[in-house]
Amino acid sequence: MATVTSDPFVGRLVDGRYHVVSRIARGGMATVYLAVDRRLDREVALKVMHPHLAEGSDGSEFVARFRREARAAARLAHPGVVAVFDQGVDGETSYLTMEYVPGTNLRQVLQAEGPLTVGRSLDLLEQILDALAAAHRKGLVHRDVKPENVLLDESGRVKVADFGLARAVSEGASTATSTILGTVAYLGPELITSGQCDARTDVYAVGVLAYEMLTGRHPFTGETPLQVAFQHVNSDIPAPSDVEPWIPAEVDVLVCALAARSPEDRPVDASAALSLVRQTRQSLGPADLDRRSSAAPGAVPASSGPSAGSPDTAVLGVATGALASALAGPGTSVTTVPDPTPTTTLPGLPTSPIPAPTTYPVADSQHTQVLDRGALAGHALEPSDDGPVDEASPGARRRRRWWWGLAITLLVVGAVTGASWWFLSGPGAYTAVPGGLVGVPQAGAEQTLDAVKLHSSVTTAYDDTFAAGSVISTDPGAGERVRKDGTVHLLVSLGVKMVEIPSGLVGKPVDEATEALEDAGFTVGDPKEAYSDTAPAGTVVAVSEPEGTAVPHSTVPVLTVSQGPAPVTIPQVVGLEKEAALTALSDLGLKPSSTDDYSETVAAGLVVSQTPENGTEGHRGDKVALVISLGPPxxxxxxxxxxxxxxxxxxxxxxxxxxxxxxxxxxxxxxxxxxxxxxxxxxxxxxxxxxxxxxxx
CATH class of the missing domain: 3.30.10.20 (Trypsin Inhibitor V; Chain A)
Structure with missing residues (x-):
């Protein structure tokens, strides 16, 4: 298979494991590289999704579709299907690794050799249908069968690749919100008009492949993809002998049966189509099998649908009712299918593209007691009226000594009285509250107060800021006056207030659970919603904090509330084997049951009918009744x-x-x-x- 090396991705080491050697091909969704798995020392095909597809509001849908390829192909174990080894994400790069198939693909064979012989065409058809039959038995539809996805290894054996557009039948047929993706030259009419597809859609694409291998051209051509799609919807595929008259009638019947416009007229799946191909081969002689078109090698005309030689084939995205109606023609029922993915633009059509910390006020309860001092009033001593006093006489000397004694006595009394007031009621009776008490452990604060002959008292309170056991505040505050034998009141933290989440919330109605949390002191956050197969709608299925545990009082618990079972579109399982049908329904969360009955038209072991029918809207846990064929009565x-x-x-x-x-x-x-x-x-x-x-x- 030819490779391209002019790519900046070449030489990179993806996910520390896959060394990119060269580019193999580039498609609408991804680029495929040849890489070496350093861990297992083997060559692999590394498929890297285009980065722009993961951008925007629809990016997640493209990533999911890309990864679906790995999950779908990994379910298949068949030598005719390219094996998927691994998938992952490296930074913004979504990738998967697949079996590397050295060789070529059917598109390149047709370009090099032109139309193939009848015998070789039938050989390739058998191998392609055998691989698709394995997928159909697993309930998978490829949806994008085309020459580029039919690889041929160096021995010429077929390997069907790129289940990137495959959708499990268990996910339901394409709905009104899905996107039609696929190369327009090979799209079944039902996929174009309504988005509906099943195994018969793959059979249609194989029929177009058969026509192309035999004649070297597509059955429908036009100047635009829209014109090609219109013909698929409104015209029956022409017989190959219209182009090459030598083609046997048996081959005409085979091709027209595979590519019948109505799905009801085609084989029900690839297994039935494979049987038809083998019957056709048995009806032909050696001369018929060896015949081929006289067209020169390499003369495969390029249709206006997909470019015949480019990996970037045209993609049809049906985005508006007007477009679908145009394709379907008058009188045809059409389902509008919006297209969220980048596709080839059809000419002439528009494109769409925690609470604040608690503060504790400290009351100013300091009262200073002021004692009224009585003033010492000296009385003026008037001279005696008995006459002049003789200062030198003994009486005068006795009077002077008396006055001096009285003065000294008064001074001493005043000094004692003032000192008593100073130290008992005045400024000398007080001291300042030491600083540095806030934030320290209670024991440390008490030691500091004891050192300055102050007493302490303690009250406690919850606090979101101070650690448990540390001082939040003092009364009086630091630097304020307190009697020297007084008491400083310490407010000590109990730490963050912890509240227990009530038990038994799960299973209660959301209103009751919310009320229980609010009664416990919580502010409850906006509830989340989730689907649940077991919990009735409106009941709590989860709490953001474990029930019965203590959490900070400022925690905002959030309840997850059940919306009931998730909605499901009932898929089409009629025609599948019993086990495949049961698995497809169980994978969607549905509860299938089966009964057996005879059928003259459906082979033993296959599903004859289902209730509810395909496309019915239901929910996970809904019952689906199947009738399994016992064969003829x-x-x-x-x-x-x-x-x-x-x-x-x-x-x-x-x-x-x-x-x-x-x-x-x-x-x-x-x-x-x-x-x-x-x-x-x-x-x-x-x-x-x-x-x-x-x-x-």
């Missing part, structure tokens, strides 16, 4: 021994059997039945439609 075998052959044939045919008449002993005019296999009578039965052999002489 058993019918009692008539005993024809001794009867005339004509009468015997009529009896057997009327009973619902095919009849084979044998004449082991030669033709006889008696025409009497002398042996029957299987024998009849005595309540013996056989499947209706089976063959009864009668021997006649």
């Amino acid at each position: 058993l019918v009692e075998i008539p005993d024809t021994y001794g009867r005339n052959v004509t009468e015997a044939e009529k009896m057997l045919r009327d009973a619902g059997f095919e009849v084979e008449v044998r004449h082991p002993q030669g033709i006889s005019p008696l025409n009497i039945v002398y042996a029957q296999d299987p024998a009849g009578g005595d309540g013996k039965t056989a499947p209706k439609g089976s063959t009864i052999v009668i021997n006649v002489f």
Whole structure:
């Protein structure tokens, strides 16, 4: 397979494991590189999604579609399907690693060789359908079968690649919100008009491939993809012999059956189509198988649909009702399908593109007691009226000593009184509250107060800022006056207030759970919603904080409330094997059940019918009833021994059997039945439609 090296991604080491060697191809969703897995020392194909597809509001949808390829292909274990090894994300790079298939693809073979022989075309069809049959049995639809996705290894064996557009049937047929993606030249009419697809859509694409391999051209051509799509919807595929008259009629019937415009007219899946291809081969002679078109090698015309030689094939995105109506033609029911992905623009059509910390006020309760001092009033001593005083006389000296004593006494009393006031009621009776007490542990604050002969008292309170056991505030505050023998009141933190989340919230109605949390002291956040298969709608399925645990009082618990089971679109499982149908429904969360019944039209082991039908809107947990075919019903075998052959044939045919008449002993005019296999009578039965052999002489 040709490679390209002019790419800045070449040489990179992805996810520390995959060394990119060269570019192989570039498609609408991703680029494929040849890389070496350093861990396992092997070559792999590394598929890297285009970065721009992961951008914008629809980016997640593209990432999911890209990763779906890995999940879908990983479910397949078939030699004809390219194996997927790994998927991952490296930074903004979404990638998956696949089996590297050295060789070429069918597109390059057609470009190099032109139309193929009938025999080789049938060989390739058998291998392609065998691989698709494995997918269909798993409930998977490829949706993008085209020559670029049919790889041929160096031995010429087919490997079907790129299940990137595959959707599990269990995810339902394409709905009105899906996008039609696929190369327009190979799209089934039902996928274009309504977005509906199933295994028969892949069969249609294989029919177009068959036409192209035999004739070297597409069945429908036009100047724009819209014109090609219009023909798919409104015209039956032409017989290949219209272009190449030498093509046998059996091959015409095969191609037209595979690519029938109505899905009901096609084989139900790739297994049925494969049987049809093999029957066609058996009906052809060696000369027919060796024939091919006389067109020169390499003369494969390029249609106006996909570019025949480019990996970036045209993509049809049906985005408006007007476009779908134009494709469908008058009188056709159309489902509008918006397109969120970048696609090839069709000419002439528009594009769409925590509470604040608690503060504790400290009351100013300091009261200073002021004692009123009584003033010492000296009384003026007037001279005696007894006459002049003799200062030198003993009496005068005694009076002077008396006055000096009185003065000294008054001074001493005043000093004592003032000192008493200073130290007992005045400024000398107080001291300042030490600083540095706030934020320290209670024991440390008490030691500091004790050192300055102050007492302490303690009250406690919760606080969101101060650690438990540390001082929040003092009363009086630091630097304020307090009596020297007074008491400083300490407010000590209990730490953050912890509140217990109530138990038993899960399973309660959301209103009751909210009320329980609010009663416990919480402010409850806006609830989240989630689907639940078990919890009734409106009940709590989860709490953001574990029930019964203590959390800070400022925590805002959030309740997750059930919306009930998630909605589900019932998928199409009719025609699938029983186990595949049960798995597809169970994977969606549905509860399938099955009963057995006989069917003359559906093979044993396949689903005959389903209730509810495909496309019905339901929910996870809904029941889906399936009827599984037991094959044709058993019918009692008539005993024809001794009867005339004509009468015997009529009896057997009327009973619902095919009849084979044998004449082991030669033709006889008696025409009497002398042996029957299987024998009849005595309540013996056989499947209706089976063959009864009668021997006649």
